Amino acid sequence: MKFDTPAGPNPIDKGRVIGIAHDRIDGPAKVTGTAAYAYERHDAAPNAAYGWIVGSAIAKGRIAAMDLTAAEASPGVLGIVTHANAGKLSKGNMNTAHLLGGPQIEHYEQALALVVADTFENARAAAALVRIDYAPEDGKFDLAAERLNGVIPPQGFGGPADTKAGDFDGAFAKAAVKVEQTYTTPDQSHAMMEPHASIAAWNGDKLTLWTSNQMIAWSVGDMAKTLGIPKENIRFVSPYIGGGFGSKLFLRADALLAALGARQVGRPVKVAIARPQIPNNTTHRPATIQRIRIGADKDGVIDAIAHEVWSGDLPGGGAETAAQQTRLLYRGENRMTAHRLVTLNLPEGNAMRAPGEAVGLLALEVAMDELAEACGVDPVELRIRNDVQFDPEAGPQRPFSSRKLVECLRAGADRFGWQRRNPKPGQVRDGRWLVGMGMASAFRNNLTEKSGARIGVDGSGKVIVETDMTDIGTGSYTIIAQTAAEMLGVDLDQVTVRLGDSRFPVSAGSGGQWGANSSTAGVYAAAMALRAKLAEKAGYAAEQAQFEDGLVRMGNQSQTLASLAGAQGLWAEDSMEYGDLDKKYAQATFGAHFCEVGVDMDTAEVRVRRMGGAFASGRILNPKSARSQVIGAMTMGVGAALMEALDVDTRFGFFVNHDMAEYQVPVHADIPHQDVLFVDELDDKSSPMKAKGVGELGICGAGAAVANAIYNATGIRLRDYPLTIDKLLKAQAA
């Protein structure tokens, strides 16, 4: 099915199942421990041996010599995979560094060997006996020092590297009010709960991989390419995923090395990347340096806006596209954005929840707070004044498909009690706490991706949906079941959803907050095909047939789904593909964050006291799981503002704080009540679901609201994230 004209009325509009808050249908399996995650598939591979990854101790150089003698002689060892015996390997399209290094070493903790043994403990003990002599080479590890060597990065999901409209320099020079500041954000780790984990088993030349992966088709393709085998010979199974946040978008070392290990020792092999290995072995969100210039009139109306971003990655890698939102969020006839990429020999940078906007808004929305103060305009009012209903780079001929930023700002401000904020910083005290309020706009692009599914009705009238879509904790199972139930007129408990298997139709997968809208649109397409088949079998005109209560009705006549499906069942498969509506219309999701913090007047400890937000994201398919996504993302925004940072040791070229004790993310005690309002919106240009993404919107701007609240509480403006005690104390002393 092709989606190339705006959606008219359709069966989803009924809103009988879709749009209702449902508990997640996979919840009971998860809370009772019966949902088996990748590393626990003892049922599928009962005799799996254990692999342990040996990571590089240097950031750049070569293996001078490798001595496996002691490791091979260690108890229980079945085999050791290295570059020397793994056979010819290519590199996946989505990988920047090789997943198995050697003799060349591209980054610290890059996998150089997999030790396979009969038990986990034996594998780990033997891994410590692998002796590697290194020939290290000098690397580059300091983004700030390399900034001037930035080059134009390749184009990725974030669009072109540079954009411009009008005459920024001329307009900025003439502006009555100017903000010109530089902001920095650190490298961040996804810190999802489940580590990367896989079990691999070969049957002849056929590989099955039970794994934890957000994008099944991408990763099957990259496994095929890396091993040099047809992708038809590879099956991925990934029904449950304990979080990913982008870390599991790609084939990673656990999957490749499990496959190589299993091939070498002739039995299934399971591999998990140990927690202390994850930050340096896998991907991370790259650090950024961001320069923002805004020129406005004395009322705060923007005439010129520029956002330049520097980030680093390994050779062949990509940029952190942190200026994305600045192209679309506010008015201004004179504008430019630019991204520059420097070569760093740190571990691979890549997507983490809302790549681009999550850190871009940490800068832009603080700059807007600075502009509000400079103009003496309320921060909410400033954003309303600078609203624009079309793509401001392209002009009025490219309107937004839907944009309710102003409604979010107003509704969010009301609910939060924004009018009680004292605009003068450092005025409000509650005991030992200096109290402040801050806000920020939320913005995240809306992407749509082709997505397929098949859907069937069995002889008992039950509905089954199969797609390789993944559920990374987001609620995919539930919204797909809701879609199927809505389309076929059955109750939710009549629907079985099977996900994450590469034998199922290729879906959009979970990434870029496109998963919910795109995957359910794919189910919509398949369901429309099945409705046509059922109507045809019933002898009804497809356009007139009604699907409700497990029946297909036309006029006074009806037949049950069960009888139409028959003993054989009836199946249909289709996918949703997109035309150029995202070119004709700018598509994005919007919201407004509000935050109240307390800052200890002596110690500068920051504690978030309240958070609230209003969001417009098209149709909200399941308000309960959508809210869960948004509050989780707001929590991640608190982490980005206050504590999350991978510390780079620029001598050795690695992230020093590579475990969960030292890489701190918010704990329950850090997160107070979070109020979430969804503003009613349907977007008929996004998909037949009239939904947009929401899973990443909640992190976008949340951290900036925290930063602005700290400023309101203390009068201290920090521009170097995270905003920790040491920086606050230094700023106070200065």
Next chain:
Amino acid sequence: MKPFTYERANSVEAAAKAAASVQGARFIAGGTNLLDLMKLQIETPTHLIDVNRLGLDRIEKTEEGGLRIGALVRNTDLAADTTVRRDYGVLSRALVAGASGQLRNKATTAGNLLQRTRCPYFYDIRMPCNKRKPGSGCGALKGMSRSLAILGVSDACIAQHPSDMAVAMRLLDAQVETMGADGTKRAIPIADFHLLPGETPHKETVLNAGEIITSVTLPKPVAGTHVYRKVRDRASYAFALVSVAAIFGKDGTARFAFGGIGAKPWRTAEADAAASEGAKAVAQAALAGARTTEHNDFKRPLVERTLASLYRQQEARA
């Protein structure tokens, strides 16, 4: 984890004897620190002596009017003990400021005293660390040292002592009671129990081979307001950047001990003596000889500010 042998000890004497006779033996109680370190091969004991069944899990009054805390009393139980809460509030508060509920349920009194540093270079066995591998150098001195110590440090090591409990015990002038491999008992003032790194940061306490901690005794309760203030980057489940244990007396005297800043739980007579002069004077006295890096120099002002916060609260109470 390297293969190791295991035995369950049935008496303190047998445990001490076994520990002294087997090269590379270690006692294990709660295992909340040791097992993590073994997985990373930072600790590689050849033999574990399980002391959990030695019966050292009682809290009882001493003849001197103090309290004897068995080495195996769990942190949770110690923090919840009614006598501790009534008479040694600073200890209870320090305990609940540390770790998580799950960890405190397992962690023991003696094990907490012996927990090892959280220096990130200690935790990555590919990095130089004189504490983990004597002579390999200190990765932290010119590396990322934000969390590390500024007092009692040396060119060889700037690791911090991570315990909260031990800071309160230092404040209370606790004594660590031990039994040696030959059956000799001794009581070590907590001030002398931990060693400064000097040129031998791998030597962390005065315990001899095989010597086992049997209990920690507290002297008679110290009257006054007991407080423990822990400053960290998040609200819970993080090690201290700076912590202050304090008892404020009614007469304007006070005593202070500090965590997060020392190579061992830190206390100076000079700081206590400056109590009547306020936070700035106490901080100045406590920080005498401090040696900071560009990453951890904020701990100087943070000590003073944490003290200022405590003084402010104390004034509010008065």
